[in-house]
Amino acid sequence: MHLTCVHIYVKKDFVEEFIVATRKNHTATRKEPGNTRFDIIQLENFAQKFVLYEVFESEEAAAFHKTTPHYLEWRDTVQDWMEQPRQGVRYKVIEPNDKNLW
Amino acid sequence: MHLTCVHIYVKKDFVEEFIVATRKNHTATRKEPGNTRFDIIQLENFAQKFVLYEVFESEEAAAFHKTTPHYLEWRDTVQDWMEQPRQGVRYKVIEPNDKNLW
Numbered sequence: 001m002h003l004t005c006v007h008i009y010v011k012k013d014f015v016e017e018f019i020v021a022t023r024k025n026h027t028a029t030r031k032e033p034g035n036t037r038f039d040i041i042q043l044e045n046f047a048q049k050f051v052l053y054e055v056f057e058s059e060e061a062a063a064f065h066k067t068t069p070h071y072l073e074w075r076d077t078v079q080d081w082m083e084q085p086r087q088g089v090r091y092k093v094i095e096p097n098d099k100n101l102w
Numbered sequence: 103m104h105l106t107c108v109h110i111y112v113k114k115d116f117v118e119e120f121i122v123a124t125r126k127n128h129t130a131t132r133k134e135p136g137n138t139r140f141d142i143i144q145l146e147n148f149a150q151k152f153v154l155y156e157v158f159e160s161e162e163a164a165a166f167h168k169t170t171p172h173y174l175e176w177r178d179t180v181q182d183w184m185e186q187p188r189q190g191v192r193y194k195v196i197e198p199n200d201k202n203l204w
Contacts, residue, residue: 003143005153019196026197041105041193051107051193053155091143091153094121095128 001093002062006052014081021077028070034061036102103195104164108154116183123179130172136163138204
């Protein structure tokens with residue numbers, strides 16, 4: 001499993017547009033055969049901060065995602081809406097240890 | 103949905119014990135009727151740092167979790183193993199918007 005938390009800090013005036021664009025990316029990403037999860041979550045007490053909880057079956061599936069039209073469109077669409085460069089943080093999965101439970 | 107990321111920084115000598123105790127808590131928590139997810143993830147480049155990605159169906163289900171014997175046992179077991187107090191960060195769920203997709 002390949003898990004990344006992508007931390008994103010969006011400019012105040014672009015929060016709604018960011019959600020629309022990221023939902024579109026979410027829908028298409030969930031259809032990739034190697035994608036396991038793609039949760040979009042928003043900090044409860046600070047609406048400009050988001051985390052994308054991205055889980056892929058393998059390193060290869062995560063790399064493939066970055067070549068897809070929906071990812072590239074999302075990346076180009078949102079790039080000027082961020083207060084600072086987004087930050088991807090890689091994690092090892094401890095549980096669920098069974099791929100079928102994801 | 104009630105989503106919390108619990109950030110935990112474990113003392114170096116207790117990482118393995120922490121994983122064992124937290125796996126036990128994970129297994130029991132997943133059996134709670136109101137629990138949706140309970141992922142245990144470990145920072146790839148710093149093994150002392152963990153996140154618990156906890157999702158419950160409701161505020162009430164999250165509150166119930168904190169009354170369970172397995173949570174209380176976990177809390178008491180791990181409390182002296184932490185470098186600093188753990189930090190729970192609350193998020194709003196944007197996607198998946200459909201409860202059935204969790």
